[in-house]
Amino acid sequence: xxxxxxDWLKYTGSAAFAALTRNSWAAAPSASPLIRDYEKPTFxxxxxxxxxxKIESVEMLQRGNNFFVRTRAIGGAEGITGTKQAEDFVAVFxxxxxxxxxxxxxxxxxxxxxxxxxxxxxxxxxxxPFWCCVAYIEQSLLDMLGKIAGKPVGALLGGVVRTExxxxxxxxxxxxxxxxxxxxxxRGVAATGxxxxxxxxxxxxxxxxxxxxxxTETLLxxxxxxxxxxxxxRADSNGSYDAVKGIEIGRLMESLNYEFFEEPCPFEExxxxxxxxxxLRIPIAFGEQNYSLWQxxxxxxxxxxxxVQPDIxxxxxxxxxxxxxxxxxxxxxxxxxxxxxxxxTSVNIIQFASCTKNxxxxxxxPWRAPQKAPTWYKPDFKVVNGSIQVPTTPGMGLEIxxxxxxxxxxxxxxxxxxxxxxxxxxSG
Numbered sequence: 012x013x014x015x016x017x018d019w020l021k022y023t024g025s026a027a028f029a030a031l032t033r034n035s036w037a038a039a040p041s042a043s044p045l046i047r048d049y050e051k052p053t054f055x056x057x058x059x060x061x062x063x064x065k066i067e068s069v070e071m072l073q074r075g076n077n078f079f080v081r082t083r084a085i086g087g088a089e090g091i092t093g094t095k096q097a098e099d100f101v102a103v104f105x106x107x108x109x110x111x112x113x114x115x116x117x118x119x120x121x122x123x124x125x126x127x128x129x130x131x132x133x134x135x136x137x138x139x140p141f142w143c144c145v146a147y148i149e150q151s152l153l154d155m156l157g158k159i160a161g162k163p164v165g166a167l168l169g170g171v172v173r174t175e176x177x178x179x180x181x182x183x184x185x186x187x188x189x190x191x192x193x194x195x196x197x198r199g200v201a202a203t204g205x206x207x208x209x210x211x212x213x214x215x216x217x218x219x220x221x222x223x224x225x226x227t228e229t230l231l232x233x234x235x236x237x238x239x240x241x242x243x244x245r246a247d248s249n250g251s252y253d254a255v256k257g258i259e260i261g262r263l264m265e266s267l268n269y270e271f272f273e274e275p276c277p278f279e280e281x282x283x284x285x286x287x288x289x290x291l292r293i294p295i296a297f298g299e300q301n302y303s304l305w306q307x308x309x310x311x312x313x314x315x316x317x318x319v320q321p322d323i324x325x326x327x328x329x330x331x332x333x334x335x336x337x338x339x340x341x342x343x344x345x346x347x348x349x350x351x352x353x354x355x356t357s358v359n360i361i362q363f364a365s366c367t368k369n370x371x372x373x374x375x376x377p378w379r380a381p382q383k384a385p386t387w388y389k390p391d392f393k394v395v396n397g398s399i400q401v402p403t404t405p406g407m408g409l410e411i412x413x414x415x416x417x418x419x420x421x422x423x424x425x426x427x428x429x430x431x432x433x434x435x436x437x438s439g
Contacts, residue, residue, distance in 0.1 A: 049304055049334045052121040054168050059160050064088060064117040068426045069109040069148060071097060074419035077355075080147040081416075082155055084117060090155025091416070092407055093355040093388075094147045095324070100140045101423055107133055108144040110429035117152045124149055124330055131429060142302045142327035149328035150359055150407060157406035164407055165365035168333060175398040176364040179207035179245065181350075182377030185214065185222040189230035197237050199378045203394040207243035207373045209273070210234060212260065213251025216277055220251070228263060235267045243373070245296075247273035254286040261291040271296045271318055285315045294318050298335075299349030302326050307335050311342050318371070322349040323359045332363055340369045350375040355388045358402065358409045365401040387415035 065085045071094075072079040078097035082090045097104070111127040127145055128134050153164045165171045180199045183192055196208045212227040214220045221227050227248075234244055246269055252260060257275035264272055271294045276283035278300040288295040297316035301307060302325060310316060321335045336346045346369055350360045353376065364370045376394060384391055388411045392399050402408025 047304075049308070049337050050125060053337075054121060054330075056118045056120060056156060056167065059162070059167060060118050060156060064156065064159060066112050066115050066117055066152070068424060069112055069151075070424045071101065071104060071147075071422040072416065072419040073098070073422050074415065077419075078422075079411075079416065079419065080151040082112075082117075082148065082151040084155060088155050088159055090151040090153070090158065090406065091409075091411060092147065092150040092154055092358070093409065093411075094143075095352055095356050096143060097147060098422075100144050103136070103140050104144040104147070105423045105425060106429075107131070107136065107141065109148060109423070109425040110427065112148055112152075113425060113428045117156055120149060120152055120156070121330055124327060137302065139300070139302065139325045142331075143324045146324040146326075146328035146331075146359075149330060153329065153362075154406035154409075161405050163365070163401070163403055163405060164329065164362040165401065168329065168362075169366045171365050171401070172368050173365055173401070174403075175400050176361055177207075177373050177398045178203075178205060178376035178394055179209055179243070179373040180205045180378040180394075181209040181247075181375050182379055183209065183211035183247075185211050185226075188223075189226050189233055192230060193234045193237055195379070196234070200238065200242060203378065204397040205378075205394060206241075206397050207245065207270070208234070208238065209245040209247055209375070211249065212246045213248035215249040215251060217251045219253060219256045227260065231263060231267055231269070235269075240268070243270045245269060245271050245273065247296075248275050250274050250277035252276055252287075254283045254290075257283070257287040258290045261287060261293055265291065265293045269293060273297065273320070274299065281310065281315055285313065288314055288316055296320050296347060299325065302331075304331065304334055304338070308338050311339060311344055317344060319344055319346050320349045321346070322351075323363055325349070329359060329363050333367065336367045336369055345369050345371045347371045347373070347375065351377060353377050354385060354392055355409055355411075357392055357399075358407050361392070361399060361401055362407060387412045 066082060067085045068083045070081045072081060078094045079091055080094055108127055111130045115123055124145055128137060157164050157167055180196060210230055214222050246264060252275050261272050273296040275287045284297055294317035296318035298320040299322045307319060311319060319335055319339045321332050323329060323332050326332055332348055339346045348360055360374055364374045388409055390402055
């Protein structure tokens with residue numbers, strides 16, 4: 012139907028306008044929703060698990076400083092995963108995210124991580140807390156599905172392409188002097204056999220200020236002198252600079268043969284990061300704060316960065332990180348997920364790396380000093396000869412002592428979908 016101005020005014024603001032839009036703009040009965048290529052299910056979880064796996068409950072547990080998400084299916088199947096920062100997101104977890112999964116078939120997980128975004132207008136609140144909660148539940152459900160199928164998660168999600176994951180050491184602290192920080196990583200390389208290291212430079216979203224004057228320049232030079240040419244060096248400014256200062260620091264890194272420059276400018280200021288990327292030869296790594304798949308595609312297409320860095324949690328989980336990897340692969344780029352987790356909670360990035368072809372040879376792994384061997388879980392995810400072995404047990408590969416979990420407090424338990432009446436509890 013074509014409308015002139017008079018017809019438009021006639022219909023606007025009236026009940027007839029609603030009827031008009033229903034008749035003229037509604038999708039035909041045979042139409043399908045828009046699904047972009049990188050959103051299409053590719054892992055055929057129903058094909059790997061014959062019978063439905065209906066989700067009965069989702070729980071958040073706490074023991075000491077350790078948080079977990081446990082999911083159970085009707086019939087008794089169970090999945091559990093460790094989390095980080097969960098204590099900050101309890102309300103989002105309980106009221107916005109977890110109820111959506113109750114009663115759903117866990118085998119539809121690839122579409123569920125999209126559905127929860129649109130459910131009940133959740134997209135209006137989508138941000139790192141929201142997507143972290145999705146990731147916690149997703150990883151717990153992947154643990155469950157892997158145990159049912161008798162496969163590690165990497166085998167479920169495309170097949171295992173590497174059985175050990177080489178890592179680069181990170182976790183640098185700006186509170187130390189440049190010389191102290193370099194010394195820690197000299198010892199770290201000696202202790203772990205790692206072949207790559209990443210340092211923190213600048214002041215973290217600091218508007219061109221350094222942690223103290225001259226620290227960055229000193230650190231970059233001393234690190235190269237002490238670690239030599241055989242160790243790959245990287246640096247992360249956590250959005251410290253504008254484009255002009257970022258280019259200046261990047262050129263120093265180029266002269267010292269650094270491998271990549273991470274997040275030179277504030278993460279919201281894409282044009283600033285793009286300007287740095289266009290001016291330098293050193294690859295720009297970027298994306299840990301981002302959670303829009305469309306935006307990842309746009310940033311790679313428009314040369315905001317050369318190396319894509321979604322965080323496995325902040326971006327909504329392993330499946331969504333695999334989608335970012337798919338986007339990057341189509342453009343001939345590598346993916347180096349951001350990671351702040353070690354030990355039990357690092358299993359997500361290990362499983363991701365095990366089944367992602369275009370993951371760079373080195374995954375990020377924070378390191379500070381040798382830790383005591385864990386007593387409540389295995390394996391210990393120890394870095395040996397620069398690599399971590401990928402667990403081969405079904406699920407996420409983390410084996411937790413049942414007695415340890417039995418002593419945990421239930422922070423939240425959800426057994427009914429949103430609007431389903433009683434069944435959601437919150438413990439203090």
